[in-house]
Amino acid sequence: MLFFSFLKFWDVSDFRVVFQFISLFLNNFTFFVDIDLLLQKFQCSRVHLDLSRVESLLLGLGNPQNQLPIIHVAGTNGKGSVCAYLSSILRKAGYSTGRYTSPHLVNWVERISVNDQPIFPNELYKILQKVENAIAPNQDLPTQFEVITIAAWLYFVYRQVDIAVFEVGLGGRLDATNVCPPPLVSVITSISREHCQILGNTLAEIAAEKAGIIKKGRPVVMGVLPLNAQQVIRSQASKLKSPLIITKSSRQLKPGWAKYKCSSGKYIKYPLPLSGQFQLTNSAVAIAAIEVLQKQGWNIPESAIINGIAQTQWLGRIQWTTWKRQKLLIDGAHNPGSAKALRDYIDSLSATYVVWIIGMLSNKDHFNIFRELLRTQDRLYLVPIPEHNSANPRELAQLATTICPGLESCYPHTDLPSVLDIAFNPSNKDGLVILCGSLYLVGYFLSLQSS
Incomplete structure (x- = not known):
């Protein structure tokens, strides 16, 4: 079961790749079990959002989060597919791209990938051991999410990626991913009611938590939000003097095709492989974030946007x-x-x-x-x-x-x-x-x- 579930995340169009994968899998099989056992130590029954544990551990590990340019993505829904679009576009533009998302569907390795290929289990296990060994005897135990997030920072630095796309786990302000330096661009995809017992009972309160990823002077891309949530994001962006890019949904041309209006007024027509009307918004949010990077000097041609979106895969969502x-x-x-x-x-x-x-x-x-x-x-x-x-x-x-x-x-x-x-x-x-x-x-x- 583990073999086939992991195999689906790999490019197996070439039989040589399949045979190579089988050999690597047999050598790595026990690591799947070892990863589960190691992470069980950090399982807790309640959510305790606090950045101090993560910051302390990262300090002892050399602050790898400060060595990477990142895109930081928050939102109630859509953030996973936006991360998938972004990483696929950046890869097509020729950049080595890390992607960190959650939760996983089958195996922990899905959460951490480089160029859309998940980390191998033996590599993940070694990095998790490194994180575990960095915990001082008198230190509060980090959560599973905090440990795997730190592992992602370490892996991306080890792989020397050009850029990393990080998905927020819960909320934003106190999420373990929010220890990063000011990102290239922050993205807030959508806001609706979820995790109310933690984030707040109103959309404004939830929006305030997600607005916590906005950093001073750094651009923020905002998806289509309810008015009261939108006002919170606008206010925080204004307070921090962060340029705010308000995204409108792309238009459907025909099933499987969409058209996005760029900030220059030019239109980009692109195939849209993921199902659901909401992907018109998610893909538009991703393109808006890419436009921010283009203005910062990243070389991302229109062909990379079109081909990157066309080849985006995101399992388990419609x-x-x-x-x-x-x-x-x-x-x-x-x-x-x-x-x-x-x-x-x-x-x-x-x-x-x-x-x-x-x-x-x-x-x-x-x-x-x-x-x-x-x-x-x-x-x-x-x-x-x-x-x-x-x-x-x-x-x-x-x-x-x-x-x-x-x-x-x-x-x-x-x-x-x-x-x-x-x-x-x-x-x-x-x-x-x-x-x-x-x-x-x-x-x-x-x-x-x-x-």
């Missing part, structure tokens, strides 16, 4: 795939904003009804996610998410039938593989099968699919 040769759609849809985006995409397909396979973490906004997704005549199967703090499927079923009493059926189940087979039985033949609710559930599905 992704068509198969289960036993039958077509289904998978997506994280782990908050109301992303659930609405998924529902908008589904409605554009004119499906008769949807066969939902949903699992969610216990701390998510179940009510509003269901409210965005479910419609009369839909069929719903609830499943747990293995090895995570999963919501109870029976409790989710009760909530779903309360929110959408017109559901054709609603059943809690104990495991995903059996539900997948049920979802594709002949009685559901006219429905569109969709698996969503958590990126961890999507990752579990991908591991099952690979095996």
